[in-house]
Amino acid sequence: MATESAPAATAQIPVINVSQIDAETADRLVDAAATFGFVFVELESTDIDYNSVQHMFDLRGDFKEALNFGEFKDGKAQQTVPDSLLDDEAYLSGFFDSCHNLCVRILQLFAMGLKIDEDAGGKDWFSSRHDKSGPSGSIMRLLHYPIIPAEAGYVPEKDIRAGAHSDYGSITLLFQRPGQEGLEILSKGWQPVPVHPESVDTSRPPPILVNIGDLLSYWTGGYLKSTIHRVVVPPSASIGGEDRYSMAFFCHPVDTALLVPVPSGFLRERGKKRGAMETGGEGKIITAAEHLKGRLAATYGWKK
Ligand SMILES: O=C(O)CCC(=O)C(=O)O
Numbered sequence: 288m289a290t291e292s293a294p295a296a297t298a299q300i301p302v303i304n305v306s307q308i309d310a311e312t313a314d315r316l317v318d319a320a321a322t323f324g325f326v327f328v329e330l331e332s333t334d335i336d337y338n339s340v341q342h343m344f345d346l347r348g349d350f351k352e353a354l355n356f357g358e359f360k361d362g363k364a365q366q367t368v369p370d371s372l373l374d375d376e377a378y379l380s381g382f383f384d385s386c387h388n389l390c391v392r393i394l395q396l397f398a399m400g401l402k403i404d405e406d407a408g409g410k411d412w413f414s415s416r417h418d419k420s421g422p423s424g425s426i427m428r429l430l431h432y433p434i435i436p437a438e439a440g441y442v443p444e445k446d447i448r449a450g451a452h453s454d455y456g457s458i459t460l461l462f463q464r465p466g467q468e469g470l471e472i473l474s475k476g477w478q479p480v481p482v483h484p485e486s487v488d489t490s491r492p493p494p495i496l497v498n499i500g501d502l503l504s505y506w507t508g509g510y511l512k513s514t515i516h517r518v519v520v521p522p523s524a525s526i527g528g529e530d531r532y533s534m535a536f537f538c539h540p541v542d543t544a545l546l547v548p549v550p551s552g553f554l555r556e557r558g559k560k561r562g563a564m565e566t567g568g569e570g571k572i573i574t575a576a577e578h579l580k581g582r583l584a585a586t587y588g589w590k591k
């Protein structure tokens with residue numbers, strides 16, 4: 288007989304309006320990032336409009352699972368774009384830029400919330416290290432998780448759509464579709480993340496889910512949390528669920544950015560030093576590219 292466990296409590300991730308770059312917004316964002324590692328940002332409070340999000344979801348051509356785009360230069364992708372999306376290259380490039388600009392805004396708010404010393408750069412301390420002055424690990428990923436046919440013998444505990452992981456970069460923007468739940472975060476057990484949190488009416492566009500990646504967590508000595516998450520077929524779905532589509536923008540600093548200690552009395556007072564969580568102290572100063580290489584090596588067993 289199948290055992291039924293009580294449904295896990297939904298993660299109570301705050302929803303924040305980022306239209307103002309002010310101390311109150313900054314404190315709320317930092318608080319959510321330090322508590323959950325995840326925060327919702329109201330789409331209407333950003334410069335990304337819902338039509339362009341819808342358009343991106345409509346564009347996806349007929350690719351089967353994940354499609355990644357690295358940076359664009361003068362509107363041209365730096366990696367191969369599938370033929371079915373060639374006509375849309377300029378559009379993809381524009382959306383990539385809008386996502387990057389929103390990340391810059393969020394990074395300014397994090398810098399304010401962490402009270403980074405004014406004479407060191409204040410609110411621009413993180414964002415100036417994400418300034419597109421050189422290549423970076425930033426990636427736009429269009430995701431498709433196909434329906435699992437009932438006859439394929441779907442087993443909920445086994446058929447995880449995206450296994451437990453943390454993201455590598457500074458911050459990730461995740462765009463979800465109405466009615467397509469499935470993301471879960473590891474916080475006292477697996478907690479489902481809604482597409483529409485309670486405070487956002489379902490007639491409004493889903494807010495953008497923002498999460499902290501390993502690099503920003505490392506940079507802030509673990510103060511901002513890089514929370515483990517995964518994607519499952521939601522327990523409420525019929526067997527095998529339906530196709531899930533999502534889009535993730537992974538924002539990274541420029542490759543050459545040095546992950547020096549964050550000049551923040553706020554972090555120092557809390558005993559948070561760069562790398563303290565991972566290395567037990569302040570070791571060698573590495574670049575963003577080296578950090579990414581280390582994470583990839585750890586994941587895929589590559590030799591550093
Ligand atoms: O598809 C999702 O909702 C999440 C995807 C994700 O976590 C990732 O690609 O890193």
Ligand SMILES: [Fe+2]
Nearest residue numbers: 452453454516
């Ligand atoms: Fe992820």
